Amino acid sequence: MPSRGDINLRDTPKVHEKIKHRQDMGKIFFSFEYFPPKTPSGVDNLYDRIDRMSRVEPLFVDVTWGAGGSTSDLTLEISGNIQRYFGLDVCMHLTCTNMPSGKVDDALNAAKERGIRNIVALRGDPPKGEEWHSIEGGFEHAVDLVRHIRKSFGEHFSICVAGYPEGHPAGLLEGNLTYEQELHFLKEKVEAGGNFIITQMFYDTDRFLQFVKDCRSIGIEVPIIPGILPIQNYNGFERMTKFCKTHVPDEVLKALQPIKDDDAAVKEFGIRLGIDMCRRILHSGLVPGIHFYTLNLEKAVMSIIEGLDMIPKNQSIRSLPWRPATIDRRRHEDVRPIFWSNRPKSYISRTEGWDEFPNGRWGDNRSPAFGELTEHHLLGSGGFRSKEEKEALHRAYGELKNFSDVSNIFLRYLSGEVSRLLWSESDGLAKETMIIMEPLKWLNKHGLFTINSQPRVNGVPSSDIVFGWGGPGGYVYQKAYIEFFAKREVVEALIEASKSYPLITIFAVSSKDSELLTNTKNLSSANAVTWGVFPDREIIQPTVVDPYSFLVWKEEAFSIWTELWGRLYEKDSTSQQILRHIHDNFMLVNVVDNDYVAGDIFRLFDDVVPKFSLHDTELVANHVS
Missing domain, CATH: 3.20.20.220 (TIM Barrel)
Structure with missing residues (x-):
């Protein structure tokens, strides 16, 4: 291998x-x-x-x-x-x-x-x-x-x-x-x-x-x-050195004596x-x-x-765009569907029963059997790990009165006012998100709730602090990708508009069935959306868009509306009803612009989104509540 x-x-x-x-x-x-x-x-x-x-x-x-x-x-x-x-x-x-x-x-x-x-x-x-x-x-x-x-x-x-x-x-x-x-x-x-x-x-x-x-x-x-x-502090230092019988040089003791009651000064020292x-x-x-x-x-x-300058300030130290695993059977795994980019622990849990893991290429998308969607409360992949975490998220999100409130949470996440979106296992945004921040805000403001994205990249050095991975000496590439929830009529309009953009690929699915709405006839092979070229090595394709995996992922993605976010609120409250409505009526969509050289994935949305007002969705919310 x-x-x-x-x-x-x-x-x-x-x-x-x-x-x-x-x-x-x-x-x-x-x-x-x-x-x-x-x-x-x-x-x-x-x-x-x-x-x-x-x-x-x-x-x-x-x-x-x-x-x-x-x-x-x-x-x-x-x-x-x-x-x-x-x-x-x-x-x-x-x-x-x-x-x-x-x-x-x-x-x-x-x-x-x-x-x-x-x-x-x-x-x-x-x-x-x-x-x-x-x-x-x-x-x-x-x-x-x-x-x-x-x-x-x-x-x-x-x-x-x-x-x-x-x-x-x-x-x-x-x-x-x-x-x-x-x-x-x-x-x-x-x-x-x-x-x-x-x-x-x-x-x-x-x-x-x-x-x-x-x-x-x-x-x-x-x-x-x-x-x-x-x-860290004087009392802890004194306790630990006495317990371990550690010799402390006189100059250290003399420096600590006048600041021992000032925790900040002790820590700085x-x-x-x-x-x-x-x-x-x-x-x-x-x-x-x-x-x-x-x-x-x-x-x-x-x-x-x-x-000590042990962390490079201007050079990437990532092995791959996602964090590789250290379980022996997975040590050479180097391909994953992009859908789980922000939920790697969930992906590891759902694939740990595999006998082999993709290395070099994704392969036959029908062969891997994903594990059932379960609640991995311990690590936050499928549930809240603690009462404190749930309460903190409720305070951050607040009660929902209409669909604009949902939109505002996504916007506050993009602005850094909310630290975590429930489709991500970790706090904060990827650095590359800043490149497309304003278009993403525009989409969320208009009721397209984005949960995953990447900008296009054409031959950036693999050492680049934002996009780089795999070590120095190579070049990395990305196709622009956006994943979001939207109303069905918006999705249908996007697919119709995509006829003018032959290099854009769309897949969409609802929570109710596994029928894919798409503008492509190719449903059998994966589309590499990230790859790297390195000296004396084969091309590495670490993230793909795979139709079969998308159908597996959609169950997890939709469940977050009701099984995670919905649990923040009282049963049958307006907040819960709004989230249930999104779960039942919106579609999960992924869009790839295959033109990584000169493409602009947002052109498609420019033609369609202004025709649909978030106010239309708010009218639906009135019926929900």
């Missing part, structure tokens, strides 16, 4: 192999750690944060395992969902604490079933207020866990082990081990099968750099990644310190990248990454 050569290495499942690739390329990387929140709303917020932070393309993320295995089920759930939905490879923590070997195997098998290929093997902390002790049938040291994973699972997992530049809190720092003994035990973990090392947090950069040199001097050759914990530490560490040439302990927060970490 040909590889698309993913610039973000999603086609490489094991983290130590990703690191090797980055080292060979001479490119540094960064990665993030998250922990399982204590509440359902906290989990929801974490998924949103991961979704946003994933856009800067961390090489991997890891998810912690609570003290004494207290969060084991949630760690597995969150790790599995990140691996499945977010296009990120997960390094899942696993500890020895309170874990007999059978329970360890259960966790490893559960990780394997979820497509997780990377494990952080730790001894772990005991539950709060308890002393650490081994249990019958368990493991006493992290090295025992590493050996067990290698014995039971071979090379299936990439294994990360922990390093302690200042000594382990229960070892050197308690006077139980010497520094040399700790280095020896770290080497044992590597020799047992550890592929790379992430260190405990530290603030003494000199000690860390010496630690790396000492590791190399005794033959530890695997990558060593520094763990950086940005200072933490960002500057993080940038300075990381810059010095990276300039040493001793490490391949930086691992950030996020504490499930994003601002400080993202500010440090930006301060």
